[in-house]
Amino acid sequence: MLIIFGWRVVFFTIGKGLFHCPSCGGDREYRRRQGRRFFTLFFIPVIPLTKAGPEFVECDTCHGRYSLSVLSLPTAADLAAVPARLLRTAISQVLRSGDVTHTGARERTVALVRAAGDGSYDESVLDADLVRPFDEVRQEIGRSSAQLAPEARERFLQQAAEIALIDGPLTFSERETLAAVGADLTLTHVQINAVIEIAERAAAS
Ligand SMILES: [Zn+2]
Structure with a gap:
């Protein structure tokens, strides 16, 4: 055979x-x-x-x-997801330095993140964002920031400030957090202070 x-x-x-x-x-x-x-x-x-x-x-x-x-190499889908991810990360950092149960602030956060391109964002994802480790979040903000123009990063900080102002004037802790998030977004002190001032004036009017 x-x-x-x-x-x-x-x-x-x-x-x-x-x-x-x-x-x-x-x-x-x-x-x-x-x-x-x-x-x-x-x-x-x-x-x-x-x-x-x-x-x-x-x-x-x-x-x-x-x-x-x-x-x-990042996919086009990865790049398209950057703005909404950066925004939700920045806002959740600021939100957790204030009242995380405030209904108005939570609803506004979901609306802003959805408008930035993440249509599936909801309060359950927000709750998960609120308990992420600080170091992990800060690294992510630093990495993603490089992919966005300064105007977009300023707008995100302003939106985070707007959320923090929903339940009243900024507390010391909210102000500190906004400064830290602004620095993670690679904005200068001057840019950060200007953005916070704009948000405060808008909230007061
Ligand atoms: Zn191919």
Whole structure:
């Protein structure tokens, strides 16, 4: 009896997701794949041997293959989510330095974050934001800030100040938090004070 044997590479999908495909130039579905050599008997892979090459990312649309580092590029969806995320993070920081149960402040927060592009934001997500560790939040604000223009960062601080002013004049603690958030948003002291003053004047009128 003739026995036909050999080996071939079989690719396994070990993950899926959305990435920015350099060839397609946009967000595409990808598969994260790994090849493995198999001993074949009558062309059927039967015994797994060594890994064949490094893991790679394959675009579902153009089938281009890339190294895993391509996954660190932000997708268009990531970038579009930055403003709403930064705003909700800034506001929740300020809100927790005042009265987090104030109905008006909570409703206004949800409305502002939704208007900034996150249509699924609601009070339950807000509650989760309110208990996030400070360090984690501050790092996130610092990272995202670099992707936004100064005007947008000033507007977000102003909206956070507006929320803090809903239940009355700024307390010492609210003022301190606004200054800290402003600094995390990489605004200068002058910018921060000007923004807070504008919000206070608007609230008083
Ligand atoms: Zn592609």
